Structure formats: structure tokens, C-alpha cells
Amino acid sequence: MPEQHDPSQAAAPTAPGAAVESAPEDPEPDPDASAVSIPSGARLVLATHNAGKLAELRAMIAAELPGLDVERAVVDAGSLGLPDVRETGTTFQANALLKAHAAAEASGLPAVADDSGLAVDVLHGAPGIFSARWAGRHGDDTANLELLLAQLGDIPDEHRAAGFVCAAALVTPEGAEHLEFGHLRGTLLQEPVGDGGFGYDPVLRPDGLDVSCAQLDPEHKNRISHRGQAMAALAPHLVALLSQGAPAAEPGEER
Numbered sequence: 001m002p003e004q005h006d007p008s009q010a011a012a013p014t015a016p017g018a019a020v021e022s023a024p025e026d027p028e029p030d031p032d033a034s035a036v037s038i039p040s041g042a043r044l045v046l047a048t049h050n051a052g053k054l055a056e057l058r059a060m061i062a063a064e065l066p067g068l069d070v071e072r073a074v075v076d077a078g079s080l081g082l083p084d085v086r087e088t089g090t091t092f093q094a095n096a097l098l099k100a101h102a103a104a105e106a107s108g109l110p111a112v113a114d115d116s117g118l119a120v121d122v123l124h125g126a127p128g129i130f131s132a133r134w135a136g137r138h139g140d141d142t143a144n145l146e147l148l149l150a151q152l153g154d155i156p157d158e159h160r161a162a163g164f165v166c167a168a169a170l171v172t173p174e175g176a177e178h179l180e181f182g183h184l185r186g187t188l189l190q191e192p193v194g195d196g197g198f199g200y201d202p203v204l205r206p207d208g209l210d211v212s213c214a215q216l217d218p219e220h221k222n223r224i225s226h227r228g229q230a231m232a233a234l235a236p237h238l239v240a241l242l243s244q245g246a247p248a249a250e251p252g253e254e255r
């Protein structure tokens with residue numbers, strides 16, 4: 001009987017940075033081997049499946065690492081085909097670390113993950129880590145926000161203090177971890193306002209401003225946001241990691 005082997009069905013384990021043309025003739029794939037194909041030039045994985053976060057994280061990394069070719073060097077979990085990680089942790093930091101470890105292990109590249117959410121004072125910090133699934137179904141921003149507004153329907157402005165929280169984790173394939181936090185305090189509006197951003201942006205008015213997060217231009221939001229703060233704190237670690245094995249220093253720079 002001829003051996004059944006369809007190379008198009010085979011998953012190719014790849015070394016970090018290697019472009020794979022064809023599958024190996026190995027009929028017994030190693031279950032531990034990565035089935036992820038890494039585009040050449042990739043240096044960092046953003047371990048998120050949230051398009052809104054991804055756009056913000058890419059812009060932040062471009063701003064923090066001006067020498068980096070972000071288009072090429074920064075890939076995301078979705079485009080690598082990495083599965084969504086079950087967020088089994090009970091804190092933002094635990095879930096950020098879970099997501100970053102999973103992506104770093106699967107890709108062989110350093111990975112950054114963000115676990116974030118909205119914490120409402122009168123709800124003792126809820127929705128918190130349950131922000132993305134507050135209305136029951138994961139990632140339905142409109143349903144989440146409408147449920148929250150309905151729950152707080154009787155609460156007057158002076159008791160609507162809330163804040164975004166972000167834990168950002170950088171994990172290397174060897175398992176080294178860096179974890180940083182950021183917060184953005186504000187007041188929950190009675191109705192959604194603005195059409196920028198994502199998630200709960202239309203219902204949080206940052207302290208000191210008279211617009212919602214969804215009315216800020218992206219640069220302004222990133223400058224003051226929970227995610228912006230956490231990523232700024234992570235930046236020196238990212239710079240140190242990504243400058244390892246980097247080409248040359250700037251002309252004239254002492255080494």
C-alpha cells in the first residue's frame with residue numbers, strides 16, 4: 001500500500017526567522033515542534049487578536065523604536081495563525097503573561113501581550129478581567145458597553161469614576177519576563193460618544209478632558225492611555241532585546 005503523504009497538509013516546523021518553502025518528508029511530526037511559519041525579518045510577535053489593540057501597539061512600538069522596520073519586524077498572533085489563548089488567570093498580569101508565553105513558545109520569537117480592561121469603582125473593579133466577555137460573548141464591544149451602561153443606569157455622574165487598566169508582558173522564547181502596568185482614570189459617560197478607538201472608548205471620559213476616549217485622535221489616546229503607559233515602561237526592555245544582533249550603530253556612534 002502506498003504511503004499516504006500530502007505535503008500540502010503537513011505542518012512545517014521552522015526556525016525563527018527562517019522562510020519555509022516546502023514541508024519536510026517526515027511522516028511523524030514532532031508534537032512539540034512549532035507548526036508556525038515565521039516570515040523572514042520577523043523579530044517580535046504581538047500576542048493579541050484584537051485589531052484595535054494591535055493598531056495601537058504597532059504605533060507605540062514605531063514611536064518607541066524609530067530604527068525598527070515595524071512592518072517587517074513586528075508580526076501578530078493572528079497573521080501567524082496562533083490560536084486564541086484561554087484566559088484562565090484571575091489577574092491582568094497573569095493573563096498577559098499567559099498570552100505572551102504562549103506566543104513566544106509557539107513562534108520562537110519574543111512576544112508582547114496586553115491584558116486590559118475597564119475597572120468601575122462602584123462595581124468594585126468590574127468588569128475588570130471580564131471586560132471582553134462582560135455581556136457573555138467574547139469580544140462583542142457594543143453588547144459589553146450597553147450592558148454596562150444599563151447596569152449603571154441609576155448611578156449619577158459623581159459616582160461614575162472608572163479607569164482602564166493594562167498589564168503588558170514581554171516574554172522571550174527562553175522564558176524571561178518583563179511586566180509593566182498602566183492606568184487611565186476617568187468618568188463613565190451616560191451614553192456612548194465618538195466613533196474612534198475600540199471597546200469601551202466611547203464611554204470613558206479621561207480626567208481633565210471633556211471628550212470621550214473615542215473622540216481623541218489616536219496619538220493623543222496613546223500618549224495618555226493605560227496601554228501607552230505600560231508600553232512606554234516596557235520600551236527600554238524592548239530596545240535592549242531587539243538591538244541584540246542588530247546591524248550597526250548609528251554612524252559616528254561609539255560602541
Ligand SMILES: O=c1nc[nH]c2c1ncn2[C@H]1C[C@H](O)[C@@H](COP(=O)(O)OP(=O)(O)OP(=O)(O)O)O1
Nearest residue numbers: 048049050114115116117118131132198199200201
Ligand atoms: O484602550 C481601550 N479602549 C477601550 N476598551 C479597551 C481598551 N483596552 C482594553 N479595553 C477593553 C476591550 C476589551 O473588552 C477588554 C480587553 O480584553 P483582553 O482580553 O485584554 O483583550 P481581547 O480579548 O480583546 O484581545 P487579546 O486577548 O487577544 O489581546 O478591555
Ligand SMILES: [Mg+2]
Nearest residue numbers: 050087115132
Ligand atoms: Mg482576551
